Amino acid sequence: MEAVSYALKALGLPVFDLAAELGSVVDGGNRTLGIAAGLLAHAGVGIAWALFYAYFFWGRFDWPRLVQGLVFATIPAVLAVAIVVPQLHLMQLHTDIARVQWRDMPFLSAGQIASIFLVHAIYGVTVGAIYRRPVGYRAGHSPPPPPPARRMERTPDRGRRDPHGFLFATGIECSYPTIDGGRWRRDQLQSTGHYRHWQQDFELCRKMGITHLRYGPPLHLIFTAPGKYDWAWVDEPMAELERYGPEPIVDLCHFGIPDWLGSLENPDLPQALGEYAAAFAERYPWVRFYTPVNEMFVCTRMSAIDGNWNDQKEDDGAFVAIAFNLASASIAMSDAILNVRPDAVFINSESSDFTQPCCPDPQIVELAELENERRFLPLDLIYAHDLSDRMKAHVRERGIADDLLLRFRNREVPRRSVLGLDYYEWNERLIDTDGNIRSLGELFGWYVIANQYYQRYRRPMMHTETNRMDASDAPRWLWRQWHNVQLLRKAGVPLVGFTWYSLTDQIDWNIGLSEALGLVFPVGLFDLNRDVRVVGLAYKQLIDMFRDEPDFRDCKDLAELMN
Amino acid sequence: MAGFLSAHGYDPGPTQRPLLAGCIAGVLAAIPAVGVLWKFGSIFVEATILGLTVPLTLACGFAAMACAGALYGRLFGRAANDRLGGWLFGMAFGFALWAAGAAFVLPIVSRGSTPAGPAALGVAVSLLVWGFAVGLIFPIIHPYLHEKLETGSTSRDVGPRAAASNGKRAKGRGASHSL
Secondary structure: HHHHHHHHOOOOOHHHHHHHHHHOOOOOOOOHHHHHHHHHHHHHHHHHHHHHHHHHOOOOOOOOOHHHHHHHHHHHHHHHHHHHHHHHHHHHEEEEEEEEOOOOOOOOOOOHHHHHHHHHHHHHHHHHHHHHOOOOEOOOOOOOOOOOOOOOOOOHHHHOOOOOOOOEEEEEEOOOEEEOOEEEOOOOOOOOOOHHHHHHHHHHHHHHHOOOEEOOOOOOHHEEOOHHHHHHOHHHHHHHHHHHOOEEEEEEEEOOOOHOOOOOOOHHHHHHHHHHHHHHHHOOOOOOEEEEEEOOOHHHHHHHHHOOOOOOEEEOHHHHHHHHHHHHHHHHHHHHHHHHHOOOEEEEEEEOOOOEEEEOOOOHHHHHHHHHHOOOHHHHOOOOOOOHHHHHHHHHHHOHHHHHHHHOOOOOOOOOOEEEOOOOOOOOOEEEOOOOOEEEEOOHHHHHHHHHHHHOOOOOOOEOOOOOOOHHHHHHHHHHHHHHHHHHHHHOOEEEEEEOOOEOOEOHHHHHOOOOOEEHHHHHOOOOOOOOOOOHHHHHHHHHHHHOOHHHHHHHHHHHHOO | HHHHHHHHOOHHHOOOOHHHHHHHHHHHHOOOOOOOOHOHHHHHHHHHHHHHHHHHHHHHHHHHHHHHHHHHHHHHHHHHHHOOOHHHHHHHHHHHHHHHOOOHHHHHOOOOOOEEEHHHHHHHHHHHHHHHHHOOOOHHHHHHOOHHHHHHHHHHHHOHHHHHHHHOOOOOOOOOOOO
């Protein structure tokens, strides 16, 4: 910016030298010193504006980066012309009080005003060009590791009091898919500050009365090569959880895989992840609860149909291949864990979806039926459930052999498998007359949708994720989800836990992490400063109200599962 | 404006007291700012322009800075709690105050009179110092004013009644039975 300003000046153009003007206020007769001070002050102002751009302006509009920077730069440009320049003139007067009249203002020539806007435009474009991806990191790199544990007072863990108590859970959001053709790694543990605040995060859970924590150590940072593990990422946090609680539900694979494994279609993936699960279970043999692969359907859809993560494909064949591969991985991981910990409990979290056709148009109905069958595919595979005839034909057409189908069908499902169902306001969808999918909001509700899953699999269940992007409405949403849980229990469904997801606000939640914008969404029990949100208060009241009720203190469905 | 200030999920909600925290931070931050005004002689110039005594000018200044601090807390919401970025937000706000106050409000109140020379420089520097200080102080004092988890979670407003739309009592046929 300054270089262009001086270059234009050298060309004899009527450039207004803001830095020199700034410096002249303090030069005390030494012009060189004045210019140096002015440049320094202007650089400081530029840095402050850039930080302001990053914090409050960036990503608010769906504009190209350079345009965002350019538009932003008009703010300091206007302020410079309207406020700063006149005030600098006032500061140079040899009097204490001046009479300000419009006609006395130091009017700038059109050329000088244009030069101010031009150099600010260059500044804006530069800031726009430089500021690209504020969250995540280049694939293959690592963020700073978690700091060591420090001494602190700890709240007693409520979960230990009642071995068969209902699971009042939350989670630390830990998604780590790659985007941008595999070149950029999203890492929510980093973006939300968990690596820095891990100890405080666990303490907040204990203060809330949380009994169980969905916790996903960063697979991509720990599992560095076949047979090689960097446990430094998780040793201390796991030691803290073991000693002080809450009890973790360890989420081994959450939307991403290590760089060296490449693609979700990699046939070596199940064996590799099985090896990781075995190593994890051996290192932390006290862990009882596992989610081998989180939301297989969502991971597959986002990676193979929506083209957002990992393989970034938009291909139904890839969807089928990845769904089968992730299901195989989930099974390999469960088997490996059972070898180490035969009484392990598997919470198989999945998104609870439903798609409604808008009208009797056969094509729309067909699309909705396909969606409603496709949602079950990964769960059908790990729970050895028959695929529907339509889905069988669908996967056969995409290269799945009958003997593979038979292998899944004949699998002996671990007895302690819990169907975890996640539910958000966009899980119920409508296929519109134009074939586009639209969110329906809470139409039938979790009770109805979860019951569809229960009737299909007949497994113990847990509500494993919910939240609300409108923070002020979150308590209403929390209690309504809770009423769904209670009603389902009363209807005889063995439901062992409930989860508000997540402990803290999340980053880029509204766009499914598909771009590294770094925008904060207030879905957490706590904000990113670790200050409680109103839904945090509501969840604590909920836990306090129900945890000592006999039906929750000694949850017979959980007792049956654990025995 | 609010949309642009949505870092950290903006809305402080009922658990925080940004106005009170801003008030206190504004008054505390005014102490170093007054030091700057004194050093540059700006405080005497302002008193002359406003036709007030210096103590009365200082009193008005502290009151104004308390209000400005509250406005800072209201505008920046949860972002003002950020210990890393607070100083920057405060300085930006101090700059805005200077731009609005020095360039517009003071000349209007004094019918065209405004500080000039070193006094004008002192006003600008003092407001930047005030902003810097308010941004630093705010996140330090605010946690002491927050609703605590233990007490806040007992409020009926966050209890089961929240499940009903807008927390309102049901009206209409068949909905008015009470126990």
